Amino acid sequence: MPVLQILTYPDDRLRQVSTPVLEFDDALERRIDDLEDTRLSGPGAVGIAAPQLGWFERVIIVDVAGRKKSSSHGHLVLVNPEITEWDGFTMGREGCLSVPDYTGNVVRAERIHLQALDPQGQPLGFDMEGFEARAVQHELDHLDGLLFLDRLVSRRQDLFARKSYK
């Protein structure tokens, strides 16, 4: 299986909006395999989005299993994913295969409801929270040409921190 080259910032192609998958065929399955192999080759990558490989269709993979503090649905291949509900806010640290050697704080929804299709085109629905919800929001941003750098918040501030000065 080929491990593909990951596009890195400031490559303009990372800004491209990806289009929905229309054909659920063997070619799709093969590309998903390449996407997964590339994710696994990255250093500790929990998720990956197709456009990071220059494949501009709406496909993401996330797998937060093994993070002991998070609930999760395991290994997910999500085609044409869409968040239909958001609830709460949480700040967390993110990095990106397309932005090597940089991490920063990003605010995401704490809980989401996600609808998507599986690689055969069958509908999926998940309630997600915490780290898994963050993973999906990060990858979905890639499909819309956004990076976590676009959402950075101050590294020295908690989400609702109130500091009083004398």
Next chain:
Amino acid sequence: MSNWFMLTLVGRDRPGIVASVTSALFESGCHLGETSMLRLGDNFTIMMMVRDCGDEAALRGTLQPILEHLHLVLHVDAIDAVLHRRPVPDVCIIVHGADRAGIVSAVTSKAAAAGLNIVDLDSMVGGSEAAPIYVLQIEGVAAQGAEAIQTALEPLQAEGVKIDVRPIETFVG
């Protein structure tokens, strides 16, 4: 061959220091690497990695008018090129309680013995003059895991200091 220097500037804070210093460096052809600025009370400090500034004498010459004008003290170290050498913190420790002598020392000594390498530390005295409180925030790399640090700091809790040890999970994807 690019020769890197670490500049440390210290002085009384006032608006425009960073702009003045970086403009002078830029105009003399220096290239800026990573920087970190902090303010504490009325005091200002910044560390800056710079290269292509000539030798130390040339660099000091570039900055001398600004140092005099803004009353800043400059310290210069020749360093290796060290971009991209940031440890990623995996634990956050928040400590608070009534202000008392020795909290920082007690927390950091016990945590260091339990494998903590501090990456970022910030402490503040708040509350009222009559009843000051202390807040200490630390981020670091826990070589023996967050639980080891939690356990090591447990005895301080009994002394009335509130301590939270939380893992920091960094998502990458």
